[in-house]
Amino acid sequence: xxxxxxxxxxxxxxxxxxxxxxxxxxxxxxxxxxxxxxxxxxxxxxxxxxxxxxxxxxxxxxxxxxxxxxxxxxxxxxxxxxxxxxxxxxxxxxxxxxxxxxxxxxxxxxxxxxxxxxxxxxxxxxxxxxxxxxxxxxxxxxxxxxxxxxxxxxxxxxxxxxxxxxxxxxxxxxxxxxxxxxxxxxxxxxxxxxxxxxxxxxxxxxxxxxxxxxxxxxxxxxxxxxxxxxxxxxxxxxxxxxxxxxxxxxxxxxxxxxxxxxxxxxxxxxxxxxxxxxxxxxxxxxxxxxxxxxxxxxxxxxxxxxxxxxxxxxxxxxxxxxxxxxxxxxxxxxxxxxxxxxxxxxxxxxxxxxxxxxxxxxxxxxxxxxxxxxxxxxxxxxxxxxxxxxxxxxxxxxxxxxxxxxxxxxxxxxxxxxxxxxxxxxxxxxxxxxxxxxxxxx
RNA sequence: GGCCCGUUCUUCCAGUGGUUCAGGAAACUGGCCCCUCAAGCCGGUAACGCGGGUUCAAAUCCCGCACGGGUCACCA
Numbered sequence: 001x002x003x004x005x006x007x008x009x010x011x012x013x014x015x016x017x018x019x020x021x022x023x024x025x026x027x028x029x030x031x032x033x034x035x036x037x038x039x040x041x042x043x044x045x046x047x048x049x050x051x052x053x054x055x056x057x058x059x060x061x062x063x064x065x066x067x068x069x070x071x072x073x074x075x076x077x078x079x080x081x082x083x084x085x086x087x088x089x090x091x092x093x094x095x096x097x098x099x100x101x102x103x104x105x106x107x108x109x110x111x112x113x114x115x116x117x118x119x120x121x122x123x124x125x126x127x128x129x130x131x132x133x134x135x136x137x138x139x140x141x142x143x144x145x146x147x148x149x150x151x152x153x154x155x156x157x158x159x160x161x162x163x164x165x166x167x168x169x170x171x172x173x174x175x176x177x178x179x180x181x182x183x184x185x186x187x188x189x190x191x192x193x194x195x196x197x198x199x200x201x202x203x204x205x206x207x208x209x210x211x212x213x214x215x216x217x218x219x220x221x222x223x224x225x226x227x228x229x230x231x232x233x234x235x236x237x238x239x240x241x242x243x244x245x246x247x248x249x250x251x252x253x254x255x256x257x258x259x260x261x262x263x264x265x266x267x268x269x270x271x272x273x274x275x276x277x278x279x280x281x282x283x284x285x286x287x288x289x290x291x292x293x294x295x296x297x298x299x300x301x302x303x304x305x306x307x308x309x310x311x312x313x314x315x316x317x318x319x320x321x322x323x324x325x326x327x328x329x330x331x332x333x334x335x336x337x338x339x340x341x342x343x344x345x346x347x348x349x350x351x352x353x354x355x356x357x358x359x360x361x362x363x364x365x366x367x368x369x370x371x372x373x374x375x376x377x378x379x380x381x382x383x384x385x386x387x388x389x390x391x392x393x394x395x396x397x398x399x400x401x402x403x404x405x406x407x408x409x410x411x412x413x414x415x416x417x418x419x420x421x422x423x424x425x426x427x428x429x430x431x432x433x434x435x436x437x438x439x440x441x442x
Numbered sequence: 443g444g445c446c447c448g449u450u451c452u453u454c455c456a457g458u459g460g461u462u463c464a465g466g467a468a469a470c471u472g473g474c475c476c477c478u479c480a481a482g483c484c485g486g487u488a489a490c491g492c493g494g495g496u497u498c499a500a501a502u503c504c505c506g507c508a509c510g511g512g513u514c515a516c517c518a
Contacts, residue, residue, distance in 0.1 A: 030516070046444045047514080072516055090447070099445060107516040114518045138446060138513045161448085162512085169448095169510055185453090232454065232467085239456035242467050259455075261448050262511070269454060269468045279481090320481050347478095384477085399477040411479040 003117050010112040013120045013150060014073055014105060022149045023105065026053045027064050027071045049074070049101045070108035075116070075146060077102050083144050087137075088129070088158035088255040095141040103142050119143050123152040131158040131255070134262070135171070158255050161234050161262040172265060174211050185267055186210055192219070196326045199297045210267070220293060220325025222281070225274030232273075233263045243276055275323050286315045290328040299335040310334070310421070317417035333407040334421060338429045343437075347410030351400040352438060358401040359438055361391070365398060366431045375424045377416040384416070405434030 003010075017023035026049075033049060040047040053071070056064070064071070077100045084094040105116035122130065137159045147154040165172045166185030181190050193205035196219060202208060208215050216226055228244055236259075237244060237252045244252075281289070287308055294300045300307055314334045315322060322328065333341060352358050365387055372383050384402075388395045403415050406427050412418060419427050 033516095041443080044443065070516095093446070095445070101514085104516050109516080111516085113516075118518090133512095134447070135512055141446085159447085164511090167453085171512080229454095234454090236455050236466095238466095240466050242455085263454065266453050266468070272468055275481090318480095321479070381477090395477060403478065409478090413479085415477050 001121070003112065006117070006121065007112070009124060010106075010117055010120050013116075014112075017075065017105075017149060018073065020149075021076070023073050023075050024051070024054055024102075025056075025061060025071045026051075026074045026102075026104075027056070027061075027069055028052055046099055047101060048079075048099075051076075051102065072104045072108050073106035074102040075105050075142070075149070077142075077145060083141050083148075085140055085144050085154070085157050087140075088131075088156050089258045090137070090159055090260060093137065093140075097145070100141060100145075105146075115139055115142055116146060119146040119150065119152070122155055123147065123150065127155045129156045129158060131160060133162045134159045135162060158258070160258050161260060163233060164262045164264040166264050166267060168264065169262065171262070172211065177209060177211055180211060181205070181209070189215075189267055196329060199329055200293065200326075201296065218326075220289060220327070221274055222277045222324075224277040224280075225270065228273040228277065229266075229270040232269075233265065234259050243273070271323060275320065278323055279320055283312055283316060286322065286325075287312050289325040290315060290322075293326050293328055294335060297329055299329075299332060313421050314413075317413040317421060319413070321413070331412070333409065333412070334418075338426055338433060341408045341430060341433070343404065343408045343434070344410055347400075347404045348408075348434075351404045351410065352434065355397075355401060357393075357397065359435055361393065361398050362401050362405060362431055362435060364391075365402065366428050369424055369428055369431075372424070375420060377414070377420045380416040380419050402431070406430045 014023065018025070028050075036050055037047050054076075077097050079098045079100075081097040082094055083097060084092060086092055103115060104113055106112050121127075140157055140159070144154055144157075163172045164170055165176065165180055165183065167183055170176075180186050189210040190205040193208055193210070193215065197204050197208055200218070202218060208218055210216075224245060227246055227249070231244055231249045232242065235253070235257055237248070237257075241248075278286070291300070291303055291308075291311060294311065295303075300311075311328075314331055315328070318327075318331060336342075352362075365384070368383060368387060372379055384398065385395070388398060399415055400410070403412065403418070404410060406422060407418055422430070
């Protein structure tokens with residue numbers, strides 16, 4: 001709906017109010033009003049507009065109109081009256097009409113103000129509940145009075161708390177991005193944006209950040225995770241339930257369990273809900289969710305069955321380390337060619353360069369790889385343990401060297417899973433390449 | 443500044459006069475497990491803003507104070 005389409009409705013309501021003496025045409029120019037306001041402030045008095053135009057006669061108004069003098073229409077606040085609503089969240093809230101300036105309801109150009117249009121609309125559309133953020137609570141005084149003047153049955157109002165910035169009590173606002181960037185709670189999310197979005201060609205945390213809904217979508221968060229986190233902000237089902245699906249929320253939601261105090265977004269907790277719902281997802285859904293990220297990053301080509309199979313195996317190995325779909329980008333080692341594998345310098349040095357016996361053991365193990373049959377994780381696991389025993393070494397002495405040489409990293413999925421996914425040839429090729437990068441030994 | 447709203451662990455919630463020396467989750471932390479990182483399991487730390495009332499009994503009701511927030515447009 002557009003206000004511009006409903007002008008006739010608003011006009012009729014204004015005319016009625018005017019005819020009934022519940023509104024008046026105000027010919028005072030805005031500058032005069034501002035001066036009045038400034039004077040009131042200077043005198044430390046609460047501001048109330050001066051109703052000069054109320055003394056105008058019909059003849060005065062006709063003359064002013066003939067002169068082309070513009071006017072607005074103001075709603076005449078009953079200053080001898082109190083207004084009250086029974087808010088579904090906050091309970092009984094009262095205001096004193098004596099303290100409320102007369103609000104403009106129609107501009108001098110003939111258009112209408114939100115605070116008025118919404119009242120006309122709500123009545124005409126038979127709205128039963130107005131549920132909105134707490135920052136609108138003050139507006140409700142005027143709206144309630146307007147409903148009363150128009151003879152409407154007012155809707156039930158429910159003013160729910162807004163969401164605050166993490167670690168703050170202030171309304172979460174896009175205008176504060178720069179401050180938020182440095183907040184300890186949000187810093188990780190900004191940093192992650194800088195890691196992930198450039199790979200996807202989406203800019204960085206300056207273009208997409210955690211105060212924007214799009215951030216979560218582009219980062220590969222699940223709607224169910226976001227929804228769960230948001231649902232638990234300012235509302236609860238009971239004293240225990242944390243994990244909730246949309247259906248659960250729909251079935252159980254009630255206004256009377258909404259908390260009154262504003263709540264801060266907690267990225268850690270969001271992450272925890274997200275993790276839960278990601279773990280619930282069947283493997284094929286995870287594959288479908290991750291593939292677009294790999295493609296957008298240029299790591300894989302169009303999806304065929306073979307690629308889906310590979311991605312499925314990788315995701316299965318990643319397991320619960322996959323929190324959001326874009327996390328798949330942390331496992332590039334499975335998608336790059338052997339000669340393009342990058343090494344984590346620190347791990348490479350610690351596990352290969354500085355580990356005196358590592359190269360020798362690696363060479364031996366690589367030979368063993370040739371005979372592993374089938375080349376799967378359990379068999380590899382057994383073989384390595386045998387190898388460890390046969391050589392009288394500790395498992396740590398070989399495992400890290402294998403990991404860094406085949407995956408390029410010191411951390412990652414289970415080593416035997418990684419080896420099985422890569423397959424015999426690629427494992428041997430990668431080990432050979434890593435060894436070739438070490439200084440020649442006698 | 444006026445008006446309005448709010449105030450339970452670090453955070454998000456539970457609690458509507460006694461079954462609560464306040465319960466759950468996240469975070470943090472100790473341990474187990476372990477090829478790394480996670481996850482998982484077991485355990486731990488940690489709160490009723492302050493002051494007055496009312497009552498046999500108050501986190502829960504009342505009053506005041508303090509602090510925090512929202513809002514004060516011919517914006518929506």
